[in-house]
Amino acid sequence: MDNINLYDILCPHKVKGYTEKHFIHHHKNDIIYNQSSSQKKIYLISKGKVKVVKFSDEGNEIIKAILTKGELFGEKALLGEGGSDEQAIAMTDNTQLCPLSVDKMYELMRENGRFSLEISKIIGFRLRKMERRLERLLFKDAKTRLIEFIRDLLEEQKERIEQQEREQSITGIEIKHFYTQGDIANLIGTTRETVTKLFNQFKKDGLLEYSRKNIIIKKKEAFLNLSSV
DNA sequence: TCATTAACTTCAG
């Protein structure tokens, strides 16, 4: 996955016909859209954190993704899919979004092949990622799920990390992230406490260290070779 | 092995 530099392509008013006023602001827990929003739009996050959730019949929420600056959501509208029971909710105050109507999106895609390609890549990638996540939740234990979650992050930041490996000594690999332990717990279907415990266990084993902004992988090889059930 | 509860400490805004 290359840089998700969609933000550069889309939002900074490079898009003709867009004015300053196309930003939307949300507060924490605001619903950005839900099943009944007829106005289907694609959103690009320019500030804050957003979760895409779905509610089961019992009413508990299943978190499908947690997204942040530069990332895109609402892409189901593009596929014409009735991804109906899906909601997007702001997780932070002062969440800032760029909405794009589906029509505008199509227009852009028609006019600009490069843009169109980027979008398909992102959507494809997202879908695959979600599938993998679901599979994991069904068959693996919490520890494995966390390991694979981190592997996904590694994969996503591959280019940046490889460059880092070349430039720096072998003391560690830095994965940047924006997840709290609670977020991670939600995404891998476990509890905050368990995530804490696992991170501490990894730390004790000298494999990696978690902090709010990054995860440092100390022993990549050892980590990658960890139990894959 | 892990979720749950619950009490506690630390952190960020």
Next chain:
DNA sequence: CTGAAGTTAATGA
């Protein structure tokens, strides 16, 4: 200062 995040331990499925 306050609420959120993170930690730790006990308990039980």
